[in-house]
Amino acid sequence: MDAAALDALDDETFRLEVRRFVEAHYPPALRNPPKRLHWAENQVWYRLLAAHGWLAPGWPREYGGMGLSAAKQLIVIEEFERHGCARTNDHGVVMVGPLLIRYGSDAQKQFFLPKILSGEAIWCQGYSEPNAGSDLASLRTEAVIDGDDYVINGQKTWTTLATDANWIFLLVRTDKAAKKQEGISFLLVPMDSPGITVRPIINLELHDEFCEVFFDNVRVPRANLVGEENKGWTMAKALLGFERIFLGSPRQSAYALVRLKLLAERMGLAEDPTFQDRYTRLRLDLEDHKALYETFAAQLRRGEALGADVSMLKIHQSELFQRITEAMLEIAGENAGLLEPMEGNRALHPAGLFIQARPATIYGGSNEIQRNILAGSVLDLPAT
Amino acid sequence: MSPDADDALRLIRDSAAAIAPRQGDLGRIRALRFTRPGFDRAVWRQMAELGWLGLLVEEARGGSGLGLAEFCALAEELGAGLVPEPLIFAAAIAPILPDAAAVIGGERIVLPAWQEQPNTLAPGAATRFAGGRVSGAKHFIPMADGADAFLVATADGLALVEREAPGVTLDLAMTQDGGHFGTLALRNAPATPVPGRIEPALESITLALAATALGLMDRAFALTLDYLRTRRQFGRAIGSFQALQHRAADLKLQLELTRASVAAAAAAPSPAVISRAKARAAEASLLLTRQAIQLHGGIGYTDEYDVGLFLRKAMVIANLHGSAALHRARFAALAPDMTE
Numbered sequence: 001m002d003a004a005a006l007d008a009l010d011d012e013t014f015r016l017e018v019r020r021f022v023e024a025h026y027p028p029a030l031r032n033p034p035k036r037l038h039w040a041e042n043q044v045w046y047r048l049l050a051a052h053g054w055l056a057p058g059w060p061r062e063y064g065g066m067g068l069s070a071a072k073q074l075i076v077i078e079e080f081e082r083h084g085c086a087r088t089n090d091h092g093v094v095m096v097g098p099l100l101i102r103y104g105s106d107a108q109k110q111f112f113l114p115k116i117l118s119g120e121a122i123w124c125q126g127y128s129e130p131n132a133g134s135d136l137a138s139l140r141t142e143a144v145i146d147g148d149d150y151v152i153n154g155q156k157t158w159t160t161l162a163t164d165a166n167w168i169f170l171l172v173r174t175d176k177a178a179k180k181q182e183g184i185s186f187l188l189v190p191m192d193s194p195g196i197t198v199r200p201i202i203n204l205e206l207h208d209e210f211c212e213v214f215f216d217n218v219r220v221p222r223a224n225l226v227g228e229e230n231k232g233w234t235m236a237k238a239l240l241g242f243e244r245i246f247l248g249s250p251r252q253s254a255y256a257l258v259r260l261k262l263l264a265e266r267m268g269l270a271e272d273p274t275f276q277d278r279y280t281r282l283r284l285d286l287e288d289h290k291a292l293y294e295t296f297a298a299q300l301r302r303g304e305a306l307g308a309d310v311s312m313l314k315i316h317q318s319e320l321f322q323r324i325t326e327a328m329l330e331i332a333g334e335n336a337g338l339l340e341p342m343e344g345n346r347a348l349h350p351a352g353l354f355i356q357a358r359p360a361t362i363y364g365g366s367n368e369i370q371r372n373i374l375a376g377s378v379l380d381l382p383a384t
Numbered sequence: 385m386s387p388d389a390d391d392a393l394r395l396i397r398d399s400a401a402a403i404a405p406r407q408g409d410l411g412r413i414r415a416l417r418f419t420r421p422g423f424d425r426a427v428w429r430q431m432a433e434l435g436w437l438g439l440l441v442e443e444a445r446g447g448s449g450l451g452l453a454e455f456c457a458l459a460e461e462l463g464a465g466l467v468p469e470p471l472i473f474a475a476a477i478a479p480i481l482p483d484a485a486a487v488i489g490g491e492r493i494v495l496p497a498w499q500e501q502p503n504t505l506a507p508g509a510a511t512r513f514a515g516g517r518v519s520g521a522k523h524f525i526p527m528a529d530g531a532d533a534f535l536v537a538t539a540d541g542l543a544l545v546e547r548e549a550p551g552v553t554l555d556l557a558m559t560q561d562g563g564h565f566g567t568l569a570l571r572n573a574p575a576t577p578v579p580g581r582i583e584p585a586l587e588s589i590t591l592a593l594a595a596t597a598l599g600l601m602d603r604a605f606a607l608t609l610d611y612l613r614t615r616r617q618f619g620r621a622i623g624s625f626q627a628l629q630h631r632a633a634d635l636k637l638q639l640e641l642t643r644a645s646v647a648a649a650a651a652a653p654s655p656a657v658i659s660r661a662k663a664r665a666a667e668a669s670l671l672l673t674r675q676a677i678q679l680h681g682g683i684g685y686t687d688e689y690d691v692g693l694f695l696r697k698a699m700v701i702a703n704l705h706g707s708a709a710l711h712r713a714r715f716a717a718l719a720p721d722m723t724e
């Protein structure tokens with residue numbers, strides 16, 4: 001069934017269609033992965049999604065997306081999470097695609113969008129630096145023009161899955177004299193460029209998921225600049241909207257809630273009134289979150305830019321995810337301390353999910369920063 | 385509290401610094417993580433020399449006859465140092481062991497094996513002891529791989545089982561802190577009877593776990609305050625942002641409530657106040673260590689930075705000897721509610 005036909009289905013028929021798709025195609029060995037998978041492990045799923053045209057539910061159809069309604073995008077998320085599908089290397093679909101669709105040159109769109117959809121271009125996000133985290137605009141990695149090239153020097157850090165990526169989208173300083181937000185540009189750089197070194201960092205899951213990326217006289221053609229020079233901050237801010245709605249999607253919480261219920265059943269607490277009240281509260285939080293999410297996703301589908309208020313979604317989702325995993329930890333008894341899933345069952349891993357939920361309030365703009373944004377840009381409260 | 389008692393506590397804390405210095409680096413702890421048995425026999429003997437294994441054993445039997453206040457002070461320091469040696473478990477049962485001398489001397493390590501279900505304080509009764517043989521299974525024995533013998537709670541009294549005896553198997557599951565839980569399976573394993581009850585020792589361990597949590601909270605908080613003072617963003621120390629100041633103030637409050645609760649229970653122990661302390665310590669230590677990660681940002685989520693080690697320890701301790709919910713329920717059942 002093509003995307004237009006899928007979008008024309010009523011929601012319940014569509015849900016059954018998604019479920020049928022996942023059950024027919026998702027590799028059983030990859031269900032409920034205890035850690036985020038690397039490209040070598042999850043590319044099967046990426047390529048399957050690509051082959052069936054399911055990779056980019058939110059992209060417009062003219063660029064190879066499904067152009068689904070907000071409600072249907074939600075159904076896709078719910079069904080994938082219920083099944084325990086792995087997250088893919090999704091920076092291309094979630095961030096680079098929307099960036100290029102909005103700001104890219106025709107040549108960039110023609111070159112990159114098909115490569116994202118085919119899995120040829122796998123991306124990582126080069127924003128944060130050791131001294132530019134929350135204060136991203138103070139970043140210092142610089143790019144200097146030399147003939148037809150930019151020459152890049154500096155360091156990025158916390159770069160998720162950089163070892164898997166063959167491209168990095170990078171914020172660099174191109175004007176050191178300007179105000180800090182006004183001297184930043186957006187560059188697309190092949191990871192196999194001479195002068196790039198990647199060092200994986202072991203995270204709290206004891207997994208080599210994020211990395212440091214060093215740039216030593218790395219040359220990239222000027223044609224790899226996105227939009228205008230020194231206008232990178234504006235684009236990055238618009239892109240943060242896409243990142244926040246993605247991180248604000250109920251994906252993680254929906255996944256965790258199903259596992260909370262399984263754990264409660266295993267611990268013999270499913271019928272316990274105290275547990276039921278707590279579970280129902282979390283469930284209601286998730287239902288209301290979905291309703292809020294839908295209003296933002298609908299804005300996007302209408303082609304409207306997201307406002308600063310999308311921070312609400314990111315805050316609520318990440319904290320709901322954490323609260324669900326905290327409930328898991330509390331009811332798990334001694335299993336809360338285990339390094340591996342309980343009884344070899346990957347769906348029962350309270351400790352793992354609890355740790356995995358920790359950084360959700362840090363990455364994508366920490367929740368403190370999101371609250372500052374809400375208070376300042378949305379509520380218009382006076383600055384200190 | 386009398387000046388003498390204060391001195392005893394100070395002495396204990398000072399002696400703990402030899403093994404777990406408050407400012408020391410955690411290199412030893414890191415090196416032992418995810419190894420077997422996960423702790424160091426040489427350090428164990430050092431602990432014995434410091435008199436820690438006999439701390440609760442009466443003087444006539446070669447111990448130092450101290451009480452729970454001293455035991456908790458020690459546990460707190462060991463918690464602050466994330467010490468992997470299962471001292472509190474061994475020291476708590478030392479008073480009921482028949483040949484205490486070898487245990488107090490550190491030559492022989494005996495650990496309690498009592499639990500048959502998750503999240504309980506009741507020694508399981510499905511394990512049977514008859515005709516000098518024990519059969520049953522015991523779970524969640526911290527650092528079991530380092531034990532020479534186990535003090536096993538059975539429906540027919542306590543039994544001492546040698547690790548190497550026939551019919552004994554031990555399975556290990558790694559824990560987040562780099563240690564492990566042992567599952568002990570006994571099939572007609574030869575054992576010797578031990579008179580006495582294990583319940584009082586289990587209470588002491590429960591309280592010592594609350595004290596351990598207090599120690600690790602204290603250290604994780606100090607680390608976090610340091611970071612708030614030194615890490616700069618937006619041209620200022622992040623600790624100057626009021627949102628973070630309020631967070632730190634709230635954490636301080638939880639830390640001091642935990643300290644007060646543990647001290648109150650150690651001074652006048654009863655199952656009700658021990659439950660109160662454990663319920664507080666379980667929740668507050670998870671809250672504080674979670675927030676410690678958050679306040680560190682990205683670096684808090686790395687394994688190479690120390691703050692995560694405290695979270696992992698809190699995850700293991702929080703539900704050991706009963707979750708916060710279990711202890712709240714026990715408190716409610718045991719403590720008369722004066723407001724009625």
Ligand SMILES: Cc1cc2nc3c(=O)[nH]c(=O)nc-3n(C[C@H](O)[C@H](O)[C@H](O)COP(=O)(O)OP(=O)(O)OC[C@H]3O[C@@H](n4cnc5c(N)ncnc54)[C@H](O)[C@@H]3O)c2cc1C
Pocket residue numbers: 124125126127128130132133134135157158159160161210359362363364365366367368369372615617618622625627628678679680681682683685
């Ligand atoms: C798992 C993970 C994956 C990541 N992946 C990527 C990636 O792929 N690419 C990338 O570029 N980056 C990535 N990041 C980095 C992430 O964006 C930063 O960690 C985040 O922006 C915070 O920056 P920081 O770590 O420097 O913390 P800091 O900015 O130093 O913050 C430390 C603490 O101070 C608080 N704080 C800072 N400023 C204020 C303020 N004004 N008011 C109140 N509180 C404040 C923060 O909220 C935080 O609690 C990742 C991070 C993590 C944890």
